[in-house]
Amino acid sequence: MxxxxxxxxxxxxxxxxxxxxxxxxxxxxxxxxxxxxxxxxxxxxxxxxxxxxxxxxxxxxxxxxxxxxxxxxSKRPKGRKLKSKKITKTNKGKRVFGNDLEEEDTESDDKKNEKDVRNEMKTIIKTINSKFSLNYS
Structure with a gap:
């Protein structure tokens, strides 16, 4: 053992x-x-x-x-760059951020374009023969 x-x-x-x-x-x-x-x-x-x-x-x-x-x-799509907000003076002397001023400009441009389009349509309608009897008022 x-x-x-x-x-x-x-x-x-x-x-x-x-x-x-x-x-x-x-x-x-x-x-x-x-x-x-x-x-x-x-x-x-x-x-x-x-x-x-x-x-x-x-x-x-x-x-x-x-x-x-x-x-x-890489071939990534190139997009528009965002514009930075810059402080600019308006005609009234107030300071406004640049992007806000641009938005106002685009709104006034849109209204002007709309008026121009309406006037152009009236001119086109006036030149159409009167046999269609269109009301352009």
């Missing part, structure tokens, strides 16, 4: 020694991965300064000398 106990003790010691070796091996690997991770984080922080905007895409193609990259601007 004492022999079985000594054999179990020896096997346990062997298992403990083997596990210690595995732990040391894994700790070494973990340390190497940690160093590599730190280096990658440093590189990432460095390249964030030089990031290409999302509006520009990069196309890679294989050439004779390896890989080549070509920067291509």
């Amino acid at each position: 004492e022999i079985d106990f000594e054999e179990k003790l020896e096997k346990s010691q062997e298992n403990i020694n083997q596990m210690k070796e595995e732990i040391d091996f894994l700790a070494n690997i973990n340390q190497q991965f940690g160093a590599k991770n730190d280096q990658l984080i440093k590189n990432l922080d460095q390249f964030r300064k030089y990031r290409i905007p999302e509006s520009i895409s990069v196309r890679s193609s294989l050439g004779d000398s390896g890989t080549e990259s070509e920067i291509i601007p």
